[in-house]
Amino acid sequence: MKMKVLMVCLGNICRSPLAEGLLKAKVDAKKVTVDSAGTGNYHVGDAPDPRSVAVGKKHGVDITDQLGRQFTKQDFQDFDFIYVMDNSNYRNVIELASSEEEKNKVSLILDKVFPNEEASVPDPYTGGYHGFENVYLMLDEATDIIAEELA
Ligand code: 4NP
Numbered sequence: 001m002k003m004k005v006l007m008v009c010l011g012n013i014c015r016s017p018l019a020e021g022l023l024k025a026k027v028d029a030k031k032v033t034v035d036s037a038g039t040g041n042y043h044v045g046d047a048p049d050p051r052s053v054a055v056g057k058k059h060g061v062d063i064t065d066q067l068g069r070q071f072t073k074q075d076f077q078d079f080d081f082i083y084v085m086d087n088s089n090y091r092n093v094i095e096l097a098s099s100e101e102e103k104n105k106v107s108l109i110l111d112k113v114f115p116n117e118e119a120s121v122p123d124p125y126t127g128g129y130h131g132f133e134n135v136y137l138m139l140d141e142a143t144d145i146i147a148e149e150l151a
Contacts, residue, residue, distance in 0.1 A: 002030075002032065003031065003032050003033070003150055004032075004033040004035075004079045005034050005035075005083065005150075006071075006075055006079040006082045007019035007020045007083050007085075008038070008039065008071055008082060008084045009036075009038055009089055009123070010085075010088070010089060011042055012037050012044075012068040013043045013052065013068050014123070014124050014135070016036035016037065016038065017048040017056075017063045017066045018048075018052050018132075019036060019083065019085075019121075019139045019143065020034050020035060021061040021066070022140055023147060025060075027147050027150055036066070037069050037070060037072075038069070038071060039070070039089055043068040044068050044069055044070055045069075046067065047066070047068075052132055054129070054132070055133055056136070059136060071092075073098070080105065081107075081146075083146070084108055084109065085108075085120065085121040086108070087118065087120060090106065108120070109142045112142045112145040113141050121139065122135070
């Protein structure tokens with residue numbers, strides 16, 4: 001059975017596009033579908049932030065084919081695992097869930113690296129390029145573990 005994984009942040013232009021690109025690079029596309037979305041609607045239809053594109057490119061991950069979209073209730077039907085970047089994303093996604101089963105699909109992506117610590121991938125949008133490097137390194141570690149679990 002094909003597993004479906006959704007990466008979620010606020011804008012779907014900085015963090016979740018990198019998470020999507022990283023996981024896609026590490027799994028068999030025939031076995032795993034990976035997508036991303038934002039809880040907000042500010043960047044629907046937008047390309048990823050140029051700083052996310054640059055940090056991905058530096059590490060050999062091309063995210064230029066992605067376009068921003070907003071998370072919807074339908075995503076609970078369409079995806080098996082929903083990984084969020086921070087506690088605010090978690091609350092916004094959980095608010096749209098209509099059952100325990102749907103809620104159980106949602107987790108903080110850094111729980112994979114630091115279980116039970118409620119660690120967040122910090123929003124890099126208003127900071128400098130260094131923040132995007134930091135985000136990339138965190139997501140690289142987390143997606144290594146997710147890819148291993150899915151293999
Ligand atoms: P992201 O970063 O959630 O990692 O995509 C953000 C991008 C845009 C905004 C906030 C966060 N914004 O407010 O426009």
